[in-house]
Amino acid sequence: DAGVTQSPTHLIKTRGQHVTLRCSPISGHKSVSWYQQVLGQGPQFIFQYYEKEERGRGNFPDRFSARQFPNYSSELNVNALLLGDSALYLCASTTYGTGNEKLFFGSGTQLSVL
Amino acid sequence: AQSVTQLGSHVSVSEGALVLLRCNYSSSVPPYLFWYVQYPNQGLQLLLKYTTGATLVKGINGFEAEFKKSETSFHLTKPSAHMSDAAEYFCAVTSNNAGNMLTFGGGTRLMVKP
Numbered sequence: 594d595a596g597v598t599q600s601p602t603h604l605i606k607t608r609g610q611h612v613t614l615r616c617s618p619i620s621g622h623k624s625v626s627w628y629q630q631v632l633g634q635g636p637q638f639i640f641q642y643y644e645k646e647e648r649g650r651g652n653f654p655d656r657f658s659a660r661q662f663p664n665y666s667s668e669l670n671v672n673a674l675l676l677g678d679s680a681l682y683l684c685a686s687t688t689y690g691t692g693n694e695k696l697f698f699g700s701g702t703q704l705s706v707l
Numbered sequence: 708a709q710s711v712t713q714l715g716s717h718v719s720v721s722e723g724a725l726v727l728l729r730c731n732y733s734s735s736v737p738p739y740l741f742w743y744v745q746y747p748n749q750g751l752q753l754l755l756k757y758t759t760g761a762t763l764v765k766g767i768n769g770f771e772a773e774f775k776k777s778e779t780s781f782h783l784t785k786p787s788a789h790m791s792d793a794a795e796y797f798c799a800v801t802s803n804n805a806g807n808m809l810t811f812g813g814g815t816r817l818m819v820k821p
Binding site for chain 1: 711748749752797808
């Protein structure tokens with residue numbers, strides 16, 4: 594079975610632009626979470642979605658938004674990019690609801706903002 | 708609010724030596740604790756987790772961790788390091804039984820010398 598897939602793997606943008614990152618969860622997983630990992634730091638929680646509804650939000654500005662589609666894939670959108678948004682963006686999926694979840698992470702999208 | 712502190716951003720051991728990676732957490736509610744490993748250009752992989760029950764948790768690749776409530780610690784150990792253990796290790800905490808919305812520590816890079 595395929596793992597969590599993210600696209601693109603690398604992306605270069607300039608300040609002020611908009612970016613969309615995509616994530617496909619493992620088949621059967623209904624929950625998707627997004628994390629930002631700045632170089633040299635641990636991942637930081639951004640959003641969690643389950644059954645197309647937002648179930649959790651981290652401490653990120655409104656420039657960050659996300660959505661989940663009927664097939665459980667997800668998009669993370671970032672508007673008005675800043676240099677500080679340069680990071681590895683990780684998507685993770687899980688079944689959610691069984692009480693013993695394990696997060697499966699994708700390899701991430703490396704975003705560079707120039 | 709929850710937080711995780713990993714003492715030592717870099718740890719170097721010789722092949723065959725004991726691995727000890729330190730993690731201390733802060734949580735106002737009973738925590739769920741995790742250790743993840745990240746290899747270069749890859750996502751995070753779960754090594755082990757503590758939810759409830761036995762405080763000594765065994766994970767994959769010979770790693771184990773002990774939950775010590777009195778010390779608010781969850782240190783990761785492995786009796787004998789292997790070259791393939793060289794990676795970045797992250798400790799994480801959540802109060803969410805579903806194991807989502809993790810708060811990660813800053814990470815510890817483990818180097819294994821031949």
